[in-house]
Amino acid sequence: xxxxxxxxxxxxxxxxxxxxxxxxxxxxxxxxxxxxxxxxxxxxxxxxxxxxxxxxxxxxxxxxxxxxxxxxxxxxxxxxxxxxxxxxxxxxxxxxxxxxxxxxxxxxxxxxxxxxxxxxxxxxxxxxxxxxxxxxxxxxxxxxxxxxxxxxxxx
Amino acid sequence: xxxxxxxxxxxxxxxxxxxxxxxxxxxxxxxxxxxxxxxxxxxxxxxxxxxxxxxxxxxxxxxxxxxxxxxxxxxxxxxxxxxxxxxxxxxxxxxxxxxxxxxxxxxxxxxxxxxxxxxxxxxxxxxxxxxxxxxxxxxxxxxxxxxxxxxxxxx
Amino acid sequence: xxxxxxxxxxxxxxxxxxxxxxxxxxxxxxxxxxxxxxxxxxxxxxxxxxxxxxxxxxxxxxxxxxxxxxxxxxxxx
Amino acid sequence: xxxxxxxxxxxxxxxxxxxxxxxxxxxxxxxxxxxxxxxxxxxxxxxxxxxxxxxxxxxxxxxxxxxxxxxxxxxxx
Numbered sequence: 001x002x003x004x005x006x007x008x009x010x011x012x013x014x015x016x017x018x019x020x021x022x023x024x025x026x027x028x029x030x031x032x033x034x035x036x037x038x039x040x041x042x043x044x045x046x047x048x049x050x051x052x053x054x055x056x057x058x059x060x061x062x063x064x065x066x067x068x069x070x071x072x073x074x075x076x077x078x079x080x081x082x083x084x085x086x087x088x089x090x091x092x093x094x095x096x097x098x099x100x101x102x103x104x105x106x107x108x109x110x111x112x113x114x115x116x117x118x119x120x121x122x123x124x125x126x127x128x129x130x131x132x133x134x135x136x137x138x139x140x141x142x143x144x145x146x147x148x149x150x151x152x153x154x155x
Numbered sequence: 156x157x158x159x160x161x162x163x164x165x166x167x168x169x170x171x172x173x174x175x176x177x178x179x180x181x182x183x184x185x186x187x188x189x190x191x192x193x194x195x196x197x198x199x200x201x202x203x204x205x206x207x208x209x210x211x212x213x214x215x216x217x218x219x220x221x222x223x224x225x226x227x228x229x230x231x232x233x234x235x236x237x238x239x240x241x242x243x244x245x246x247x248x249x250x251x252x253x254x255x256x257x258x259x260x261x262x263x264x265x266x267x268x269x270x271x272x273x274x275x276x277x278x279x280x281x282x283x284x285x286x287x288x289x290x291x292x293x294x295x296x297x298x299x300x301x302x303x304x305x306x307x308x309x310x
Numbered sequence: 311x312x313x314x315x316x317x318x319x320x321x322x323x324x325x326x327x328x329x330x331x332x333x334x335x336x337x338x339x340x341x342x343x344x345x346x347x348x349x350x351x352x353x354x355x356x357x358x359x360x361x362x363x364x365x366x367x368x369x370x371x372x373x374x375x376x377x378x379x380x381x382x383x384x385x386x387x
Numbered sequence: 388x389x390x391x392x393x394x395x396x397x398x399x400x401x402x403x404x405x406x407x408x409x410x411x412x413x414x415x416x417x418x419x420x421x422x423x424x425x426x427x428x429x430x431x432x433x434x435x436x437x438x439x440x441x442x443x444x445x446x447x448x449x450x451x452x453x454x455x456x457x458x459x460x461x462x463x464x
Contacts, residue, residue, distance in 0.1 A: 014169055017187065023242050026191035029184060029263075032172065033464050036181035036254060049463070052394055052456055055440035056463075080463055087178050092464055099191060101387075105264050108184075112256060112464055120437070120456070121463025122395040133395040134462040135433070188387050204386070207317055207379055210363035211386075235386055247387050256464075267387055275360070275379070276386030277318040288318040289385040290356070 004060035005079040006053045006121075016093045019077035025097035027104035031112050033092040035085045045126045049082045049091060052120035056080065059119040063111055067096065071107040074098045078111060080121055091123075158232045159215035161208045161276075166234050171248040174232035180252035182259035186267050188247040190240045200281045204237045204246060207275035211235065214274040218266055222251065226262040229253045233266065235276055246278075312372060314341070315379040320357065324349050334374035338366055341378065357382050389449060391418070392456040397434065401426050411451035415443055418455065434459050 001019055013032060020028060035047050064076040080092045094111045098104040115121075124133050156174055168187060175183060190202050219231040235247045249266045253259040270276075279288050312333040316324045324345075333341045338359045346354050358381040359366050365381075372378060389410040393401045401422075410418045415436045423431050435458040436443050442458075449455060 013172060017168060021189070021243055023192040025189060025243075026194075028187040028189060030187070031256070031259070032183040032185070033256070034176070034180060034183060034252075037178040039181075050394060051463070052392065052437070052440075052458070055437055055456065058440050088176055088180075097189075101186070101188070101267060104186070105260055109260050115464045116461065118442075118461070119463050120394065120458050120461055122459065123462045124395070133399075133459070135460045205317060206386070207315065207360070207363075207381070210360055210379065213363055270387045271384065273365075273384070274386050275317065275381050275384055277382065278385045279318070288322075288382070290383045 003075075003077045004057050004064060006051050006056050007079050007081050008083050009081075011079050011081055011090045011093050013090070013093055016077050016079050016095045020075040020095045020097040022075055022097055024073055024099055025075070026099055027101035028095060028097045029101075029104040029108040030096075031092070031094040031108050032090055033112070035087050035089050035091060037087045039125070042127055044087065045128060046087070047085045047091070047126065048124040049080075049085060050122050050124070051080065051082045053082075055120050060115070063114045063119070066114070067107045067110060070110075071096075071098055071103045074103060074107050076107070076111065078115070080115070080119070082121070158230075159212050159219060160234045161206050161211050162234050162236050163238050164236075166236055166245045166248050168245070168248055171232050171234050171250045175230040175250045175252040177230055177252055179228055179254055180230070181254055182256040183250060183252045184259040184263040185251075186247070186249040186263050187245055188267070190242050190244050190246060192242045194280070197282055199242065200283060201242070202240045202246070202281065203279040204235075204240060205277050205279070206235065206237045208237075210275050215270070218269045218274070221269070222262045222265060225265075226251075226253055226258045229258060229262050231262070231266065233270070235270070235274070237276070312375065313377045314345075315377065317380070318382045320351060320380050320382055323351050332374075333372045333376075333378060336372050337368065338370050338372065338378075339368040341372060342368070342380075345380075353382075354380075389452065390454045391422075392454070394457070395459045397428060397457050397459055400428050409451075410449045410453075410455060413449050414445065415447050415449065415455075416445040418449060419445070419457075422457075430459075431457075 060078045067076050068074050075097045077095045096104050096108040215233045222231050223229050230252045232250045251259050251263040311330055313328050315328045360379040361376050388407055390405050392405045437456040438453050
């Protein structure tokens with residue numbers, strides 16, 4: 001069973017959850033990242049996700065190992081989608097099982113924060129009036145295609 | 156669509172998640188409470204959950220209303236199982252969608268803590284050597300059937 | 311008349327899911343005391359009460375027709 | 388020879404998913420400087436580097452055969 005995957009196909013939530021079911025776990029949390037229509041009042045039409053796939057899987061594995069070391073008895077599975085995603089489509093599913101519930105929330109939260117730090121995956125937002133690679137996890141850095149320093153090279 | 160349910164049948168996770176999908180949400184968290192084999196080193200065989208059903212649904216609705224008031228743009232769905240549950244069976248599924256991820260974790264955590272405070276549902280643990288109604292959410296109070304003050308009345 | 315519901319270990323103690331009795335005009339505390347005496351109910355100091363599916367305090371007065379429920383410490387989730 | 392991978396806005400700037408070039412013996416910083424000059428790559432100070440799928444610092448020396456990737460600020464999740 002592959003606990004960490006980059007998928008070109010729609011993610012089946014139940015399949016990710018099934019990977020972390022264990023007799024010792026009393027709690028499973030999932031985080032499901034979906035494509036939101038509005039970001040800072042701007043209307044998204046769709047997104048393209050791109051990954052450095054081999055490294056992305058390695059980095060997801062690293063995050064899982066960090067969690068299993070930090071939260072005793074935890075099990076982790078993560079699948080991240082790539083390709084074109086429409087509004088409400090699922091970009092990522094993180095499932096974490098732990099013996100007790102507090103850990104399941106904390107470990108899951110840790111996973112998404114780490115994904116936004118170290119996993120080589122990028123999203124390009126498409127709006128009615130343009131498109132742009134989103135620059136970082138805080139969504140404060142972006143690379144609008146209209147900017148002069150890039151405009152020279154974009155075709 | 157009933158967002159808050161007490162169910163005698165196994166809970167379908169996806170069905171609970173589907174209730175909170177919204178175009179404005181970028182994050183959905185779920186909490187899945189499962190029956191754990193070991194609690195404080197004691198081996199559970201199975202559990203019986205019992206609810207004061209009409210009031211339990213009202214209290215789940217109240218928790219949902221509290222969350223939707225406290226976390227802007229959130230949507231909540233909760234299903235709690237009753238009846239006999241075996242190890243790894245799902246007792247409760249809480250799904251919360253919010254525009255941003257931090258809220259989805261916090262609001263979901265709030266839901267499970269409140270369930271353990273105010274929703275009239277009880278579980279009876281069955282072990283190899285006996286059975287007992289579990290007394291509170293901290294699992295520190297219990298009512299073992301063998302104790303004298305109850306033994307007189309148990310048949 | 312009033313329907314009085316019992317759950318979890320209280321149901322075991324009373325030996326019934328509910329009783330039908332006349333509690334109109336009594337406070338919750340008075341009804342509790344009566345039932346403790348009659349059924350030797352254990353640890354009633356940890357038990358909450360609901361009237362018509364809402365939590366009620368010990369000094370609330372029960373009206374005829376109210377549904378009363380005794381709510382031991384809950385353990386859902 | 389070395390395979391050098393580009394992603395997101397860097398791929399748009401270079402106009403290719405990867406280049407094959409000889410970077411053996413150079414540091415990461417030296418390779419970056421060369422590519423910035425040749426392709427006018429924007430904001431390389433925010434771009435991380437990976438050698439053989441592991442993050443590498445600017446002073447690391449590239450060996451022949453290493454796979455190099457330039458990693459703009461990530462935005463998965």
